[in-house]
Amino acid sequence: MAAYKSIPPLSVLVEQLERLPGVGHKSAERLAYHVLTMPEADAQKLTGAISNARSKIRYCSICCNLSDSELCPICSDSSRDRSVICVVEDPKDIFAFEKTNEFNMTYHVLHGVLSPMQNIGPDDLKIKELLARLSGDEVKEVIMGLSSTVTGEATSMYLSKLIKPMGIKVTRLGFGIPVGADLEYADEVTLKRSVSTRTEI
Amino acid sequence: MAAYKSIPPLSVLVEQLERLPGVGHKSAERLAYHVLTMPEADAQKLTGAISNARSKIRYCSICCNLSDSELCPICSDSSRDRSVICVVEDPKDIFAFEKTNEFNMTYHVLHGVLSPMQNIGPDDLKIKELLARLSGDEVKEVIMGLSSTVTGEATSMYLSKLIKPMGIKVTRLGFGIPVGADLEYADEVTLKRSVSTRTEI
Numbered sequence: 001m002a003a004y005k006s007i008p009p010l011s012v013l014v015e016q017l018e019r020l021p022g023v024g025h026k027s028a029e030r031l032a033y034h035v036l037t038m039p040e041a042d043a044q045k046l047t048g049a050i051s052n053a054r055s056k057i058r059y060c061s062i063c064c065n066l067s068d069s070e071l072c073p074i075c076s077d078s079s080r081d082r083s084v085i086c087v088v089e090d091p092k093d094i095f096a097f098e099k100t101n102e103f104n105m106t107y108h109v110l111h112g113v114l115s116p117m118q119n120i121g122p123d124d125l126k127i128k129e130l131l132a133r134l135s136g137d138e139v140k141e142v143i144m145g146l147s148s149t150v151t152g153e154a155t156s157m158y159l160s161k162l163i164k165p166m167g168i169k170v171t172r173l174g175f176g177i178p179v180g181a182d183l184e185y186a187d188e189v190t191l192k193r194s195v196s197t198r199t200e201i
Numbered sequence: 202m203a204a205y206k207s208i209p210p211l212s213v214l215v216e217q218l219e220r221l222p223g224v225g226h227k228s229a230e231r232l233a234y235h236v237l238t239m240p241e242a243d244a245q246k247l248t249g250a251i252s253n254a255r256s257k258i259r260y261c262s263i264c265c266n267l268s269d270s271e272l273c274p275i276c277s278d279s280s281r282d283r284s285v286i287c288v289v290e291d292p293k294d295i296f297a298f299e300k301t302n303e304f305n306m307t308y309h310v311l312h313g314v315l316s317p318m319q320n321i322g323p324d325d326l327k328i329k330e331l332l333a334r335l336s337g338d339e340v341k342e343v344i345m346g347l348s349s350t351v352t353g354e355a356t357s358m359y360l361s362k363l364i365k366p367m368g369i370k371v372t373r374l375g376f377g378i379p380v381g382a383d384l385e386y387a388d389e390v391t392l393k394r395s396v397s398t399r400t401e402i
Binding site: 006007008009010012013015016017019020021022027029030031032033034035036040042043045046047049050051052053054056057066067068072073090091092095 | 207208210211216217218222223231234235236237244246250251252253254255257258268269274292296
């Protein structure tokens, strides 16, 4: 048994850090020692940042993105194209699209995907909020920006069946080989798709 | 520029998490979303564990290990052999030795190693405290449990020159190939040392 188990404040800290995603037992130990030995000012900045972010950040009332005010920076930007909405699983995905600096579309965060296995149904996601946004005339296209996993695909199909009857175009992200990736590591399904989506050069 | 930069509480949180050891930008983002979306009770447990550990944990007054009371669990254990002291760089190393469940020795944590490059001299380490422990008759052997890096080796040599004149045996950890490791990946110096430290079977 590791000796730190007999120092409760330390073992509790390791336990809590270990619950973070991507942090194993060894990393949790390392983080715990770092947190214990960092200057008091830094420790306060860290715990302060956590509490502050948690108290200030809420969901944007339009797209359900994270925001520190009623509307997120994207929804409050009047130059954004409100006729195209890209549906994503979580806020991280918005930032991935935004990093490309390519798009002027708006987003809608579902905060999850349908997953019967994990008991996540339509009411657990921000689907009601999405449909409310589509009820006007403004929206022309909804892009399903979900992962190409079983649950992501199922969610895209489910939403598309709801949205298409409203006369709105529903599209999905293109399949193909990732740019810069070695063909050797592409799986067969992706490769097959990449051939069927080939373009002339 | 990532969109979350325009949400200050979030960007501050990512920034603070990114300062933790072994946490890159991508992991910091992932941790930030996790921290934001975890239940309030869990968030309080996490920040509480940090503050609590920081306020309760101090150095053991004998060996400078982390402790939540005057003496650490090892120094307060009367069955421990106080005649052998293993000198380590930081508390993590004690836990590494203790996990073996093999030793009954006591420890001394230097909280660093000598490093002229980083301006760490003898006064920055717990060397005074170590020498004070050695002044009695009790200690028979000091094991240098420091890493076999340039700074670790230099620190071992420095300490050994101070301790040997006190009539105390000074030893170091054995060199050799790590147990379970593939010979192929052993460096030449280690391999050379492993031949010179070979044992009959």
